[in-house]
Amino acid sequence: MSLWEYANPKKFMQTSSWALPWVAGLSVLALAGGLIWGFFFTPDDYKQGSTVKIIYLHVPSAMMAINAWVMMLVASLIWLVRRHHVSALAAKAAGPIGLTFTAIALVTGMLWGQPMWGTWWAWDPRLTSFLILGLFYLGYMALWQAVEDPDTAADLTSVLCMVGSVFALLSRYAVNFWNQGLHQGASLSMDKEENVSDVYWFPLLVCISGFVLLFVALVLMRTRTEIRARRLSALLARERLA
Amino acid sequence: MIALLIRDLRLAFRAGGGFGLGLAFFLLVAVLVPLGVGPDSSVLAKIAPGILWVGALLACLLSLDRIFALDFEDGSLDLLATSPIPLEGVVAIKALAHWLVTGLPLTLAAPVLAVLLNLPAPGYLWLVASLAAGTPALSVIGAFGAALTVGIKRGGLLLSLLVLPLYVPTLIFGAEVVKRGALGMEVGVPLLLLSGITAGAVALLPFAAAAAIRVNLR
Amino acid sequence: MELVVENLAVARGGLTVLEGVSFRLAAGGALILRGPNGIGKTTLLRTLAGLQPEVAGSISAPPESLTYGAHADGLKAVLTVEENLAFWAAIHGVGGVKDAMAQMNLTDLRGRRAANLSAGQKRRLGLARLLVTGRPVWLLDEPTVSLDVASVALFGAVVRAHLAGGGMALIATHIDMGLAEARVLDLAPFKAKTPMSAGASGFDEAFA
Numbered sequence: 001m002s003l004w005e006y007a008n009p010k011k012f013m014q015t016s017s018w019a020l021p022w023v024a025g026l027s028v029l030a031l032a033g034g035l036i037w038g039f040f041f042t043p044d045d046y047k048q049g050s051t052v053k054i055i056y057l058h059v060p061s062a063m064m065a066i067n068a069w070v071m072m073l074v075a076s077l078i079w080l081v082r083r084h085h086v087s088a089l090a091a092k093a094a095g096p097i098g099l100t101f102t103a104i105a106l107v108t109g110m111l112w113g114q115p116m117w118g119t120w121w122a123w124d125p126r127l128t129s130f131l132i133l134g135l136f137y138l139g140y141m142a143l144w145q146a147v148e149d150p151d152t153a154a155d156l157t158s159v160l161c162m163v164g165s166v167f168a169l170l171s172r173y174a175v176n177f178w179n180q181g182l183h184q185g186a187s188l189s190m191d192k193e194e195n196v197s198d199v200y201w202f203p204l205l206v207c208i209s210g211f212v213l214l215f216v217a218l219v220l221m222r223t224r225t226e227i228r229a230r231r232l233s234a235l236l237a238r239e240r241l242a
Numbered sequence: 243m244i245a246l247l248i249r250d251l252r253l254a255f256r257a258g259g260g261f262g263l264g265l266a267f268f269l270l271v272a273v274l275v276p277l278g279v280g281p282d283s284s285v286l287a288k289i290a291p292g293i294l295w296v297g298a299l300l301a302c303l304l305s306l307d308r309i310f311a312l313d314f315e316d317g318s319l320d321l322l323a324t325s326p327i328p329l330e331g332v333v334a335i336k337a338l339a340h341w342l343v344t345g346l347p348l349t350l351a352a353p354v355l356a357v358l359l360n361l362p363a364p365g366y367l368w369l370v371a372s373l374a375a376g377t378p379a380l381s382v383i384g385a386f387g388a389a390l391t392v393g394i395k396r397g398g399l400l401l402s403l404l405v406l407p408l409y410v411p412t413l414i415f416g417a418e419v420v421k422r423g424a425l426g427m428e429v430g431v432p433l434l435l436l437s438g439i440t441a442g443a444v445a446l447l448p449f450a451a452a453a454a455i456r457v458n459l460r
Numbered sequence: 461m462e463l464v465v466e467n468l469a470v471a472r473g474g475l476t477v478l479e480g481v482s483f484r485l486a487a488g489g490a491l492i493l494r495g496p497n498g499i500g501k502t503t504l505l506r507t508l509a510g511l512q513p514e515v516a517g518s519i520s521a522p523p524e525s526l527t528y529g530a531h532a533d534g535l536k537a538v539l540t541v542e543e544n545l546a547f548w549a550a551i552h553g554v555g556g557v558k559d560a561m562a563q564m565n566l567t568d569l570r571g572r573r574a575a576n577l578s579a580g581q582k583r584r585l586g587l588a589r590l591l592v593t594g595r596p597v598w599l600l601d602e603p604t605v606s607l608d609v610a611s612v613a614l615f616g617a618v619v620r621a622h623l624a625g626g627g628m629a630l631i632a633t634h635i636d637m638g639l640a641e642a643r644v645l646d647l648a649p650f651k652a653k654t655p656m657s658a659g660a661s662g663f664d665e666a667f668a
Contacts, residue, residue, distance in 0.1 A: 132410055136407050138403060139404040139407055142400055142403050142404070143390065143391075143404060146391070146394050146400050147393070149474065150474075152393070152460065155454075156390050156454055156458070159450050159457075160390060160404065163447070163450050164407070164408070167408045170439065171407070171414075174410065174411040174414040174415060175410075177414070177415075177435070178418060237474075237475065244550075245547055245551055249536070249547045252539065252543075253536055253538060253539070316533070316534055317530050317533060317534040318534040318535075318536070320506075320509075320528060320530055321528065321530075321548070323510075324509050324526070324528050325552060326552060327551060460511070460512040
């Protein structure tokens with residue numbers, strides 16, 4: 001039993017229809033548990049007050065915004081090397097989800113930043129690089145939209161995803177460089193990883209696992225939709241020929 | 243290969259080739275920004291490096307969709323793809339032609355426009371150096387974007403959407419060189435990073451672009 | 461020097477259009493492709509030219525021996541007749557621009573820009589390009605479109621001279637070019653019976 005069997009659309013549909021409710025259910029449980037624990041049963045931070053609790057949305061969504069891109073990259077490579085259609089469709093499915101996570105990370109970052117830094121938006125390196133990541137997602141999705149032939153679109157978006165990954169990484173370092181160079185940035189830094197104590201850390205872990213499961217569930221769902229749409233167009237094409 | 247370069251240059255310089263449009267656009271940016279920002283020369287001096295780089299970048303963007311789309315429409319791209327020249331070479335030559343027609347004139351004209359924006363005197367040298375080092379990357383990255391969108395009708399807007407995020411590192415390092423240069427600071431690190439991006443893009447992107455063209459010709 | 465096509469299947473837009481196409485073309489031979497519109501003549505020629513992958517079967521020809529003459533002529537409107545030809549000659553590393561212009565009756569038009577040529581003259585220029593590629597196998601897609609009777613005869617003579625010199629031609633056309641010696645291949649019997657089963661295309665059985 002090889003892993004590649006799941007690349008067959010039929011096999012994927014069977015397995016995912018069985019797995020989807022479990023993944024979705026677990027993600028709801030983890031999210032509900034993690035968020036309730038985090039929001040109501042952790043103490044306020046002595047410095048940041050209750051605003052610190054936005055961490056439970058901000059950090060996991062930021063992580064998943066990056067992980068979604070990595071997943072897209074892996075799926076694109078699989079498509080380019082092995083020509084499995086499910087892989088290309090999964091990459092397509094992940095795009096809007098990744099963009100949504102990026103948007104959530106940005107909005108929660110702004111909400112957090114307003115009381116903390118006194119401004120809705122600062123060109124902090126992290127915020128800036130997420131904004132740029134969002135632009136990469138937009139371009140990737142726009143290319144999928146613009147190309148009519150599905151296999152051509154899959155090829156082109158895969159190439160874009162590979163090249164884009166390199167440039168997204170470069171942008172990340174460029175932005176770090178740029179901000180230090182301008183603002184001597186320390187005033188706006190927020191060393192959250194170092195600050196977070198166990199009290200916040202455990203519910204955060206639960207939330208992160210909830211977001212991972214949510215991402216998997218959404219990707220499964222959207223990939224199933226894409227497969228059905230693809231099957232529909234295949235059937236229509238066959239009908240036209242008959 | 244030389245024949246292709248000469249043909250592309252000839253096409254650009256003859257009527258309707260679009261040579262000079264990018265330069266005119268660059269000039270307009272340098273005129274409009276002070277009109278929008280106000281005549282305060284200290285403010286202009288501060289934003290000049292960024293405005294000049296953003297202006298050059300947008301001027302470069304204007305002519306990108308011509309790199310492959312015209313050859314695609316009249317069938318030349320099919321014929322080039324079946325010619326003895328490797329498609330990677332075709333991409334590299336066309337990017338070079340694009341740079342000679344846009345990037346190089348922008349680089350040479352930038353000091354003149356910098357006068358309009360009150361760029362501090364030490365910045366001029368680094369403005370030219372950074373554009374010379376960075377605009378080739380803009381052309382090659384743009385050629386990659388043009389290759390992705392060559393089969394799409396009215397793909398110009400999409401092309402901008404794909405290419406602009408890819409321009410971010412080049413823009414940041416390029417403008418940083420000028421900014422530091424204008425302040426009389428050390429510019430070695432960003433200039434090296436900028437050159438590194440250009441070298442990497444020139445070396446690798448023609449392969450990705452050629453792959454995209456092959457997909458689009460299918 | 462031989463072009464051998466065996467059991468070739470070609471696809472357009474993810475659907476297999478032709479399958480089981482086999483033929484041999486030896487030096488000096490010409491093959492005329494016939495078939496109704498949409499049967500896949502252009503797709504077949506583009507596949508042979510290497511512009512798109514074959515779905516099944518094999519094409520064997522010496523490397524860089526084929527040149528493709530498409531619907532579009534690949535001309536630049538702002539370049540003159542001679543400049544257009546000289547460009548393609550330089551790309552292929554061969555000469556013969558003057559000779560090609562003479563053969564296609566373009567010498568008088570050499571300094572005229574392609575933008576100012578009539579449709580038939582453009583077509584003649586596009587066909588003259590074949591002569592400066594130095595390649596033996598010509599893949600021609602409706603070469604006679606917009607040519608008048610005299611030009612068709614002229615081009616027929618050019619093709620015949622090419623064949624006499626050991627060249628080959630594969631021509632998709634509906635009109636008689638006066639190539640009596642050419643074999644005719646009717647593509648209608650090769651129309652794909654199972655367009656969806658194409659392994660290389662998007663319609664693997666699991667999707668349909």
